[in-house]
Amino acid sequence: MQNNTVVDDDPYRAPRAGHQGGGHIIYEDVRVFSFSQRINRLRYACYSFTAWLVLALASLLFYVLASAVLPEQALNIAFIVFIAVAGILGVVYFIALTIRACMTLAGAAGL
Numbered sequence: 001m002q003n004n005t006v007v008d009d010d011p012y013r014a015p016r017a018g019h020q021g022g023g024h025i026i027y028e029d030v031r032v033f034s035f036s037q038r039i040n041r042l043r044y045a046c047y048s049f050t051a052w053l054v055l056a057l058a059s060l061l062f063y064v065l066a067s068a069v070l071p072e073q074a075l076n077i078a079f080i081v082f083i084a085v086a087g088i089l090g091v092v093y094f095i096a097l098t099i100r101a102c103m104t105l106a107g108a109a110g111l
Contacts, residue, residue: 033093037100044101048094055090059083 031037039047062082066075 033096034100038103039097039100041101044097047097051090051093051097055086059086 059082063075063079066078070078
């Protein structure tokens with residue numbers, strides 16, 4: 001009898017989540033902040049959308065809460081610093097997502 005739940009530790013293999021025959025559904029570990037795990041296009045789109053939504057909501061929440069505490073000039077400076085830090089973190093995260101998605105596309109193209 002063949003075991004369909006063999007776990008492969010190679011982070012560069014193609015994603016295998018889904019129905020693999022034999023009546024078993026195989027789930028893949030989700031590592032959101034990984035630079036080496038390959039992701040498919042749907043996960044890339046979902047992670048990208050969710051990250052933009054989280055950044056937008058965090059910025060809005062920061063602005064609303066800080067405006068109640070800080071004077072206008074200090075609020076502007078604090079918001080610029082917050083946007084700069086969030087922007088740098090966002091760029092690093094989106095580069096990591098793009099690398100992971102490109103590994104999947106290169107594997108599908110046979111490169």
